[in-house]
Amino acid sequence: MRVTKKRQTRKGAAAVEFAMVLPVLFLLLFGCYEFGRANMIRHTTQAAAYEAARVAIVPGATAREARQTAAYFLSTSGVRLFDIDIKPRIIRDNTKTVRVKISVRMRENSSIGLLFSEAAVFEGDCILNRETL
Numbered sequence: 079m080r081v082t083k084k085r086q087t088r089k090g091a092a093a094v095e096f097a098m099v100l101p102v103l104f105l106l107l108f109g110c111y112e113f114g115r116a117n118m119i120r121h122t123t124q125a126a127a128y129e130a131a132r133v134a135i136v137p138g139a140t141a142r143e144a145r146q147t148a149a150y151f152l153s154t155s156g157v158r159l160f161d162i163d164i165k166p167r168i169i170r171d172n173t174k175t176v177r178v179k180i181s182v183r184m185r186e187n188s189s190i191g192l193l194f195s196e197a198a199v200f201e202g203d204c205i206l207n208r209e210t211l
Contacts, residue, residue: 081182112190120200126151127178127202134176135208141169160188177205
């Protein structure tokens with residue numbers, strides 16, 4: 079005589095498990111995306127400061143041209159609401175060094191504003207000596 083066990087039905091178990099795992103999966107996916115974007119913005123901020131400083135060290139260059147270069151680099155990556163500080167404000171022939179400092183607040187540039195606090199600010203800073211003729 080053979081004893082057979084009655085098979086238990088698990089209808090709906092997969093749907094319940096999926097509903098429990100899905101929010102965690104989305105949190106991980108959005109978190110990876112947001113931290114990748116933050117890293118891109120950090121890198122772009124530093125690159126924009128360097129490129130703007132390179133423009134400013136050429137004889138005859140102006141702070142306005144350097145500011146436009148930095149703004150162009152930042153806008154191509156979708157960065158919004160940034161501060162660009164160029165020292166000195168007026169570049170003269172006797173200016174020895176040029177400093178470009180860029181600040182980007184992550185709160186205004188985040189897709190999901192919940193992951194970053196108000197204090198998250200990326201800064202790019204570059205100091206270059208001017209070229210002389």
